Amino acid sequence: MELRIVNKITIRPIGIIHSPYKEKKDIPIQGKFRSKVEAYIELKKKYVKGLKDLDKFSHAIILYYFHKSQREDIEGKPFLEDEKHGIFAIRSPHRPNHIGISIVKIQKIIKNKLYFTKVDVFDGTPIIDIKPYVKHFDEQQNVVSGWTEKHFQDGNIPEKTINQIKNLD
């Protein structure tokens, strides 16, 4: 028996992301590995009051639409891997509903513009939500990170990630 749930939800972007990343080859696998690059969110003007007090937080969680993905995979091979994993065990854009999340470092907020670093999104990405990153909610204890663990042993950042980004640093 198929599940009986709401069938369709309509999302309307709240703004757009302006980023220096125009092409796939430029973009790091996670913004955390490119801490100096700056981007900004330009919110629709009607949402400007929604940013009140967000500048008291160091980090935000942004939700956005993977607008460049044209397909939906059920399994995929992440950049660092030779092996396939289920789409819900990887962070690939080619997923059902094409929604991405990133944790970014807030730099400043001026009117309807939120400037941030730790960028890993394309220029022109539609943004659908911004949430405060709350230490007491979002940090977890005893985290085990599946297939990613072997790539980050002893605090290392994998060479593949570095190679991909060195031209821009």
Added chain:
Amino acid sequence: MELRIVNKITIRPIGIIHSPYKEKKDIPIQGKFRSKVEAYIELKKKYVKGLKDLDKFSHAIILYYFHKSQREDIEGKPFLEDEKHGIFAIRSPHRPNHIGISIVKIQKIIKNKLYFTKVDVFDGTPIIDIKPYVKHFDEQQNVVSGWTEKHFQDGNIPEKTINQIKNLD
């Protein structure tokens, strides 16, 4: 000038959350504060292969639709506060696009069912994505958490949160 961006995105839930929380008065402000309660995600059967290898992760990030929210606020007063903050500086469900995220503790995966603890969502919530929580991507250094800081000083959990949940523990 208003922004020129994609106007509408259609989301189709990938499944539903079965949770013991049927009413607002039962639900903790964050699942982190109720670590024993169990819930599960029932995925549509066509997505079952997407869960491959997710059981090697201790935590998942779930994205869902706040289906009980009937309104959209631009500012709001969080449960712990007497003061209003912008909607993008709080985690309220009454936000543009009504998308929620939670970090949950994975217990087990059996076929199309993902059992988890650290639950803070209503029974019947439509789920729109599941992502692995990756320590090396999602943990941040030097986090400052705005208005929430004063409620969690010296590692305390605020009394209000405890009071709200004591009936179920």
